[in-house]
Amino acid sequence: MATIYEVSKLAGVSLATVSRVMNNNANVSDATRKKVTLAMEELGYRPNSIAQSLASNCSNSAGLLVSELKGPFYGPMMSGIENTLRKQGKHVIITAGHSDAEREQQGIEFLISRNCDALILHVEAVSDEYLIKLSKGKTPFVLLNRHIPELADRCIILDNIKGGYLATKYILESGHKNIAYISGPLWKKDAQERLNGHKQALAEHDIEFDENSLYEGDFIEDSGYEGFTALYKKNPAITALVCANDEMATGAMVSAREHGIELPAQLSIIGYDNVFFTRHVYPPLSTINYPIDEMGKVAAQWVLSHVYQKSVQPIQTLFQPELVIRQSVVNIT
Amino acid sequence: MATIYEVSKLAGVSLATVSRVMNNNANVSDATRKKVTLAMEELGYRPNSIAQSLASNCSNSAGLLVSELKGPFYGPMMSGIENTLRKQGKHVIITAGHSDAEREQQGIEFLISRNCDALILHVEAVSDEYLIKLSKGKTPFVLLNRHIPELADRCIILDNIKGGYLATKYILESGHKNIAYISGPLWKKDAQERLNGHKQALAEHDIEFDENSLYEGDFIEDSGYEGFTALYKKNPAITALVCANDEMATGAMVSAREHGIELPAQLSIIGYDNVFFTRHVYPPLSTINYPIDEMGKVAAQWVLSHVYQKSVQPIQTLFQPELVIRQSVVNIT
DNA sequence: CTGTTAGCGCCTTCAG
């Protein structure tokens, strides 16, 4: 790899001049600029961004931490972020936290140690205190899907309580009274909030929440399968199931079919997230829309304006969930 | 951020010694080691991996280029790679090429300029020549899903011809004779190969391939929708459709239903890739398994052994596709 | 076992 030094020699100028044409910064005469450009081409020169980063303390890249690299939820999120950042010539360094406090911390530290100019974090396990401490550090960050009062202006979130409420309300208005619920891991705030929304809707319709009709899953398909199996055993009379995400809903569907239950006629199911494949499962799954790609874009824009343009514009931090009606819920009134 | 210098001062030792305990390399007495460790903790010291990378010419991270960050195909691939690398303390820097030659090149150059120790590339648009030239450079790389004879030992591929063959063979053996095909973009080699496999199976059964029953899609769902719409218009008598990937197959299903076609009774469909949601569409989609997660792991292992352990072990480069039978294909003999 | 001394490749004042 050619270095700036070789370029400068070939062009017959100083290091500083080469540096200047690279960052087409200061005034450089057209003549010398041309000389340098030619020399760079001749040598196939590529700037070493590591060295740039060390010297300038700016890496032109943002760090992104997601819980998983796979799964239908994170793909659109990463993609939305990468696209908007890339358009401005910024890069993204992605790493996974696996919903584990230690791995999330490691990931964050890795990104910081890589000189990321800013961080976009979808963290679940790490504590509020840790993040507040982190916010005192020099690397700015936004939080996706997590609300911390002290950091409210950089928390881009969905109103999960409302989402949970909307889902169950729709089920109730379709005449169901015998309703089971498969939640996410309840140590996760969003899982908790969705469940709270559910309870709220129930209360509004004077239906008492029954612990026996709750199964705590882990947002993964299999737990939906196991959840329905368990729930059905306890109470075969349920006519509707609300799931805290779409993947568990599809898992539940598999179990329901194995029990000889006809969908949606004998069992209504609703999911959450509106992940892309929900249109294609059978029956097409009604769900709650989570505009994660858009939220990712907002996060990216925050980075762009806040870090690179130094113009601190307020951003939309609260997004609204929406009911998406397809065919998995049946009216039994 | 504390630097190595401050640590050395606090511990009362030299820079070199601090560096040594960090890389627990050379012999350091337990006493001084303890002093240094304490000093590091007290200062909350974190090594700056950018500086390490610049000085040691080793970044402990591999670059990964995929076509898209979203989509059911790349998720498992990224995840498989990240997991196996992470276990050895290596990190992954991911970027997207969007199946565009220029963006793929940019991505590769970014990864190289970031001092990645090795690259794992899923590139589609960039030329063979470019990659061959790249192979002369100092950053080693493996190729995923691309075969270049000159670089055969670092190409981890699936036998796509065979996969295409298996899919159509299964359709033919189910008694279908009036078969349409939705391909991927034919400038992509894998799309071409899958189609060739299709033709080969047809030939074996003495069925002539008809250009009119081919629609060139782009591996994205919508093109499956449009593809079937166009194909059906030309020939409403088709009884089977083979698609070059699962996403187009699900798109085709939507169109078929809109035409009042009952699935699978009136139209058999087979996909390709065995992406995770194929089990959940209706009818559950028969397809060809593409062990992409495993192939990703092999790529990661290549990096681990080849670059970090300097033990050049040969790896499995050719993987076999397998027919996955579900319920979207019906026997009409 | 430990300290000294050069760099890694680039940016950034500061003079000129």
Add this chain to the structure above:
DNA sequence: CTGAAGGCGCTAACAG
């Protein structure tokens, strides 16, 4: 408009 010089934080011989 251009060059010289110092430094970003760390590693890696080489001495001692």
